Amino acid sequence: MATQIKHWVLAARPRTLPAAAAPVIAASAWAAHAESFQWLPALLCLLFAFAVQILANYANDYYDFLKGADTPDRMGPARAVASGWIRPESMKRAVFVNAAVAFGLGLGLLAFGDWWFLLVGVLCLLCAVAYTGGPFPLAYLGMGDVFVMLFFGWVATSLTYYVQVGHFLVPLPAAGEGLEAAVIWITGTVIGGLAVLLLAINNYRDVETDRKAGKGTLAVRLGKNFVLWECRFFLLLAMVFPFGLAAWMDSLLPLLLLSLAPPAARIAWGLPNARSREDFSSQLATAGGLLARYGLFLAVVVLLKDAF
Numbered sequence: 001m002a003t004q005i006k007h008w009v010l011a012a013r014p015r016t017l018p019a020a021a022a023p024v025i026a027a028s029a030w031a032a033h034a035e036s037f038q039w040l041p042a043l044l045c046l047l048f049a050f051a052v053q054i055l056a057n058y059a060n061d062y063y064d065f066l067k068g069a070d071t072p073d074r075m076g077p078a079r080a081v082a083s084g085w086i087r088p089e090s091m092k093r094a095v096f097v098n099a100a101v102a103f104g105l106g107l108g109l110l111a112f113g114d115w116w117f118l119l120v121g122v123l124c125l126l127c128a129v130a131y132t133g134g135p136f137p138l139a140y141l142g143m144g145d146v147f148v149m150l151f152f153g154w155v156a157t158s159l160t161y162y163v164q165v166g167h168f169l170v171p172l173p174a175a176g177e178g179l180e181a182a183v184i185w186i187t188g189t190v191i192g193g194l195a196v197l198l199l200a201i202n203n204y205r206d207v208e209t210d211r212k213a214g215k216g217t218l219a220v221r222l223g224k225n226f227v228l229w230e231c232r233f234f235l236l237l238a239m240v241f242p243f244g245l246a247a248w249m250d251s252l253l254p255l256l257l258l259s260l261a262p263p264a265a266r267i268a269w270g271l272p273n274a275r276s277r278e279d280f281s282s283q284l285a286t287a288g289g290l291l292a293r294y295g296l297f298l299a300v301v302v303l304l305k306d307a308f
Helices: 001-012 018-033 039-067 088-112 116-130 144-165 177-204 209-211 220-221 225-248 253-273 277-307
Strands: none
Touching: 001 039, 018 144, 018 177, 018 277, 039 088, 039 116, 039 144, 088 116, 088 144, 116 144, 116 177, 177 209, 177 220, 177 225, 177 253, 177 277, 209 220, 209 277, 220 225, 225 253, 225 277, 253 277
């Protein structure tokens, strides 16, 4: 029993959960800055984001197995269905169960938002499954990066803020009306970019096996060099953002985010030298830690600014 639970936990890919938590944490800090933090919708957003992430991971495990993408020569961690740990039928049921749980959590958010939340929630669930499943699998069409930016960047950040505040304006002392409307979306872009980083490193690692399996990721379509510079662009964006934030907040506190420059540099310049499974595992661990700490540090910066 314990072994089976372990296999289900591994299939959920816990290392990817910072991609779900970081935008919710950052947006909730901005909601507190706007004096509108509400713990219940914030918690529901966090649980919904976790459920969508795990749904996508379970669906990925199932559909990549059906499409033959999880081959023994793949450098990534072993997948539950392909390894025989979990039967395909069981994983398929888990996809539906997880979708139902996520849908229930999404319904709970309707009490704090508008009717169109239902449409956004359903779209989140459909795209989580369509990431590798359905007639137009996003990951196989080179659209995986767009999916991650859209849902774990813009949607997760902006809607977490909206359900607590009721609008998208972030009040800042040195920002005009245009920036007040844009800050939450810029935050979503920066956080989403660091989430894309996790996917990009995976695609960079698996380019050869993905090409053989017909999985047309950006690494397969545009080459590893493109993905390398994609990673560097989002890392640079994350390091530039604190300077703009410092100006808009009229405070030097956002520059504390620059303390995350060393792990960002390790990814930017270490990824081309990654060769083994251990190398890529280290890169992914660094990227996951960077994303988690960036969301947390941003929240601390915002809350500290309000405390003084």
